[in-house]
Amino acid sequence: MILIVGAGLAGLSAAYHLRGVPYKILEREREVGGLCRSYVKDGFTFDYTGHLLHFRQTAIKALVESLLPDQLQRHARKSYIYSHDTYTEYPFQVNTHGLPPEVVRECLLGFIATLSNPSSKPPAESRSFKQWIVESLGEGIAKHFMVPFNEKLWQVPLDELTSDWVSWLVPKPDVKDVVNGALGIKDKAFGYNPSFQYPASGGIKVLPDAFLPSVENLSYDSELVEIETGRRRAVFRSAQGERTELYDRIVSTIPLPDLVRRCVDLPASLRELAASLRWVSVYNVNLAVARECISDKHWIYFPEHRYPFYRAGFPMNFSPSMGQPGCSSLYVEISHQPVERESDAVLIERVRRGLEQAGVLQRSDELVMSDVKDLYYAYVLFDRYRGRAVQELLTELERRGISSIGRYGLWEHTSMEDAIAQGQQAAARLRMKAAA
Known part of the structure; x- marks a missing residue:
């Protein structure tokens, strides 16, 4: 048996x-x-954070x-990064156009600097995640997205993590792609999920x-x-x-x-x-708002530490069946150490303030539903x-x-x-x- x-x-x-x-x-x-899994509360369907289907096999x-x-319905990915009070498309490294000019310059020059003498770099398996970021993408991209975002996600210094797991998740672009991205020229999709499939109804x-x-x-x-x-x-x-x-x-x-x-x-x-x-846990904060179309995006990354969450997504943009007429729904993710615990009320208030600061929510918005799931095992730490x-x-x-x-x-x-x-x-x- x-x-x-x-x-x-x-x-x-x-x-x-x-x-x-x-x-x-x-x-x-x-x-x-x-x-x-998915669950329904007050007529709104939520997954246990985002679960999207993208196939390689x-x-x-x-x-x-x-x-x-x-x-299943196919969607062209609409994922963005919100930083410097600006939306740029994901992935960051090939979409810096629209950021402050000095930020674009830092990212572009930093990436170009990684192209010199590549043979002197140690093998990937011996580098920390932070080393991999700086040596592969440059100081500017590291500073303005990759390091702060991943510190929020993993909740540990990136020097403690290895880099042997990043190859399929973090695309390494060509210099032409980075330059095009700085100039706002788009001629191809990047990442492992430029499109995805999602059920027409019922959630994942x-x-x-x-x-x-x-x-x-x-x-x-x-x-x-x-x-x-x-x-x-x-x-x-x-x-x-x-x-x-x-x-x-x-x-x-x-x-x-x-x-x-x-x-x-x-x-x-x-x-x-x-x-x-070791691993990191995630608070999955699910909200419903009495206002339609609070965002046209599928999900947004928030690298800056002034926001407590690292990502927010919008189930009603995966499938209208996930919500209710006249409303919008969203899930918000906050990493935390497994031994830590914060009350639902405090989490929801922190998330609301952050979403208002980012312009996703308005002060006048009414929350018609709020719920928190604490995902104890969320992401494995590759130390x-x-x-x-x-x-x-x-x-x-x-x-x-x-x-x-x-x-x-x-x-x-x-x-x-x-x-x-x-x-x-x-x-x-x-x-x-x-x-x-």
């Missing part, structure tokens, strides 16, 4: 692709999706489109829900309490009490530190490795300890019959598409073992 722990996208995909092999899937919540794109036939939760007709033996309200890897037994807790499940293999999608803590017979050295893993710790943990867990997959199971920064692909790959490996 295969146990799948967690019914987020990775777990659901594993179950979907295990058809014909006995399995059980156990989920702590009373619904599937993990952070790929043909097979996963085809799978998702088969699960959601005629339910329709994606995990679409797996359910093909998934069997799913138990909700089933929280993993402990695993004895030697005896291949796992204990789960629900409203009805505790129950024990015997297994041949486990596919775990829960956060790697939580999984290790629940494996009661792992050596202390591995527990210490898991305890060294210098992570690589070795994760590799040792995953190798030992695999040796003991546990495959840890998904964004938090592999302790990495990946997309919904990647989670689905990892579930598919885990199922393929297990099917091969079952057939052997």
Whole structure:
């Protein structure tokens, strides 16, 4: 028997692709999706922050489109950065036109300076994230966007982070692109998501829900309490009490530190490795305003420290079904250390003041709905300890019959598409073992 722990996208995909092999899937919540969920409050639909579909893998794109036939709409990305009291298009490094001339000059000259003697730069894997920013994009772009924005997001000095994860997320432009961007010339799209798909109605939760007709033996309200890897037994807790499940293999999608803590017979050295893993939490502040069209954008980045949030997005611009007539809705993201906690009332007031200062909201705007979700595990920190710790943990867990997959199971920064692909790959490996 295969146990799948967690019914987020990775777990659901594993179950979907295990058809014909006995399995059980156990989920702590009373619904599937993990952070790929939506909820409705006072007639407004919100995701657990922004969840947009952009595909790099043909097979996963085809799978998702088969699960959601005629339910996805394509959007050309409208994402902007608000700094120096000015909106510029994302990504910053190729869209500095419109900023104060001295800022544009700093960014342009700084980038050009990175082009001299590239062979003297150390390999990417040995550079800190801050070094990578300065050496790849220049002092000006670092100063005016990349460093302040990422300090707000990651909540640690960027010298503490590695740069081995940035290649697919942060585009490195050519000098022509940077010059064109300084002059306001646009001749191509940049970034990993110049367009995206999003459900026409229902929010992103329709994606995990679409797996359910093909998934069997799913138990909700089933929280993993402990695993004895030697005896291949796992204990789960629900409203009805505790129950024990015997297994041949486990596919775990829960956060790697939580999984290790629940494996009661792992050596202390591995527990210490898991305890060294770091992450950042996010307050997801959702608001609805009694005014139409407060923004025509999909989302906005806020690098400056005078704003408490690093990003705000507008669900009603992904799909009109997310809101109510005569109103607008928005989600706002504030990073924080996992040990910190701020009251909802204080957060909502801070967010409102910041949005008014940025001109997104007006003093006269009426908030018709407000809500806060605290996302405890939001972004994994890629510090210098992570690589070795994760590799040792995953190798030992695999040796003991546990495959840890998904964004938090592999302790990495990946997309919904990647989670689905990892579930598919885990199922393929297990099917091969079952057939052997």
